[in-house]
Amino acid sequence: MNCEKCQDLISDFLDGSISHQDKTTLSSHLAECLHCAEVRDDLQSIVGFCRTQQGQYAAPPNENALWLRIRNMIEAGASADTPAPAGTGRSFLGNWTARSWELSFPQLAAMTAAIVLIVSLSTAVGLRRWQSGALNAGIQSSQHSLSIGAVDVRNRISQQQQLISYWNQRVEYNKARWNPQMRETFDRNLAVIDQAVNDSFDSLSKNPHDEVSEEMLNTALNEKLSLLKEFAEL
Amino acid sequence: MTGTSPTLTEVSRTSLFRKLALAALVFVFAALSLSSVLAQQHLSKRYPVRSNVRVELKNISGTITVESWNRDEIKLSATMESPAANVSPRQTGDGLIVDVMADNRGRSDIGDVNFKLQVPVNSSVDLETKRGQITVSNIRGGLVRAHVSSEGDIELNGISASQVFAQNLIGNIFFDGNFSRGGTYQFQSGKGEITIRIPSDSAFSLVAATPTKRIALGPFWNDGLKNLGDGRKYTGDVGDGRSSVMVTTFQGSITFIRK
Numbered sequence: 001m002n003c004e005k006c007q008d009l010i011s012d013f014l015d016g017s018i019s020h021q022d023k024t025t026l027s028s029h030l031a032e033c034l035h036c037a038e039v040r041d042d043l044q045s046i047v048g049f050c051r052t053q054q055g056q057y058a059a060p061p062n063e064n065a066l067w068l069r070i071r072n073m074i075e076a077g078a079s080a081d082t083p084a085p086a087g088t089g090r091s092f093l094g095n096w097t098a099r100s101w102e103l104s105f106p107q108l109a110a111m112t113a114a115i116v117l118i119v120s121l122s123t124a125v126g127l128r129r130w131q132s133g134a135l136n137a138g139i140q141s142s143q144h145s146l147s148i149g150a151v152d153v154r155n156r157i158s159q160q161q162q163l164i165s166y167w168n169q170r171v172e173y174n175k176a177r178w179n180p181q182m183r184e185t186f187d188r189n190l191a192v193i194d195q196a197v198n199d200s201f202d203s204l205s206k207n208p209h210d211e212v213s214e215e216m217l218n219t220a221l222n223e224k225l226s227l228l229k230e231f232a233e234l
Numbered sequence: 235m236t237g238t239s240p241t242l243t244e245v246s247r248t249s250l251f252r253k254l255a256l257a258a259l260v261f262v263f264a265a266l267s268l269s270s271v272l273a274q275q276h277l278s279k280r281y282p283v284r285s286n287v288r289v290e291l292k293n294i295s296g297t298i299t300v301e302s303w304n305r306d307e308i309k310l311s312a313t314m315e316s317p318a319a320n321v322s323p324r325q326t327g328d329g330l331i332v333d334v335m336a337d338n339r340g341r342s343d344i345g346d347v348n349f350k351l352q353v354p355v356n357s358s359v360d361l362e363t364k365r366g367q368i369t370v371s372n373i374r375g376g377l378v379r380a381h382v383s384s385e386g387d388i389e390l391n392g393i394s395a396s397q398v399f400a401q402n403l404i405g406n407i408f409f410d411g412n413f414s415r416g417g418t419y420q421f422q423s424g425k426g427e428i429t430i431r432i433p434s435d436s437a438f439s440l441v442a443a444t445p446t447k448r449i450a451l452g453p454f455w456n457d458g459l460k461n462l463g464d465g466r467k468y469t470g471d472v473g474d475g476r477s478s479v480m481v482t483t484f485q486g487s488i489t490f491i492r493k
Contacts (some may be wrong), residue, residue, distance in 0.1 A: 020439075021384075021439075024439045024441070024475075024478055025469070027478065028441045028478075028480050031420070053394070077288070128315065177342065177343075178343070182343075182364075184293065185364075185365050185384050185385060186384065187384070188384075188404065189383075189385060189403045189404055189424070192403060192404055192424045192425045192484070192485065193403065193424055194486065195484075195485070196445075196484035199445060199484075200445070203445070209394070211462070212443065212445075212462055212463030212467045213445075213463070215443070215467075216443065216445055216466075219482060219484075223403070223422075223424060227383060227403065231364065231383065231384075233335070234364065
């Protein structure tokens with residue numbers, strides 16, 4: 001099963017309206033795929049929250065006091081500004097700043113949500129660009145032979161590679177403290193998992209739509225990630 | 235030739251020196267062996283518990299052996315290679331936690347710590363080690379989890395738990411036991427042979443995958459199983475598919491055999 005199919009089925013899975021066969025396949029995919037498991041967890045928490053609240057959402061405590069504080073702050077801000085002389089020659093900026101910004105609570109909430117969303121998106125985009133720039137060398141070496149049509153597969157692999165690169169740095173930092181035997185063990189095991197990753201890449205480059213290789217690659221990358229995480233804490 | 239032959243006294247003196255030198259050598263070896271044995275620390279503790287207890291053990295390096303016995307108590311024995319190693323088991327409301335990782339944080343190399351645990355037969359066991367073999371015998375609790383982060387064989391004998399997870403990177407996995415109705419069973423190795431020995435009437439939903447194409451389902455093969463990726467993966471039901479079984483190895487074989 002690929003991620004697209006999996007995410008189509010997650011909602012039915014959470015509702016319990018899924019066939020036994022699909023459930024088994026989906027469960028095995030979720031056990032392997034970190035990304036889909038996160039989607040499942042997110043959806044589960046949203047559905048759980050809605051079920052608990054049953055459409056009744058609690059208002060913030062002391063709503064009136066909150067609204068009054070907001071109103072006072074806006075008015076205090078407006079009175080501090082020097083009023084522009086009334087007339088037709090006022091600039092757009094002047095009009096905009098002189099305007100009385102009295103907003104209802106829902107308007108304020110919507111505005112705050114929009115600001116948070118924009119900031120989060122721009123941060124995420126910025127971080128991804130920065131990370132992809134810094135880690136490009138590492139990713140390119142293992143992906144040069146990969147010509148997978150599906151963009152989501154490539155994105156997912158890229159995300160996993162970024163995480164792997166991060167944990168790799170942590171391991172390298174701590175490695176000096178390990179005894180030689182542990183270092184040899186780690187290197188030997190990393191080689192095995194890298195072999196599995198490379199074999200899957202090779203297989204996918206020959207047949208880009210091979211679901212088995214895609215699953216194996218996913219499992220191998222997750223396995224590599226967990227090996228790095230576990231040895232990073234040593 | 236002007237040399238004189240050695241007298242009887244000289245011969246016996248030489249022989250005495252040789253004997254003394256040999257005795258000294260033996261003594262030095264014995265002392266060295268004794269000191270290395272004494273350098274190892276031993277820990278043995280018993281904890282009274284109820285019958286369906288949970289045991290969690292997180293080791294760094296060393297073997298873990300778990301056996302069941304007919305007593306409502308846990309016996310923990312540990313052999314520590316280095317005197318610097320610290321093992322401080324914690325008894326909780328529902329069982330015992332041993333976390334070598336946490337007990338030795340900040341310490342340098344503590345070498346191998348080898349554990350032997352005797353637990354009630356209905357216990358759940360959750361075992362982890364970065365390196366080393368894990369052996370679990372005759373457990374009938376809810377969970378048996380054996381996780382080796384890198385290399386080490388996993389041997390699970392006489393297991394009848396509803397959830398079994400066995401995972402390593404380099405090493406074989408052997409499971410001998412039963413799959414219970416509605417149970418989940420996952421076996422994953424990076425480079426190792428996975429062998430599963432179960433009763434012939436076992437019923438389960440199977441996902442078995444290995445790029446090596448070495449999947450031998452033996453008596454559990456049926457026409458309803460789907461062959462995907464030219465023999466690299468088999469999925470489908472054996473019997474009425476009452477439990478879920480997932481087996482994956484990257485560089486090894488998967489073998490099912492009948493008990």
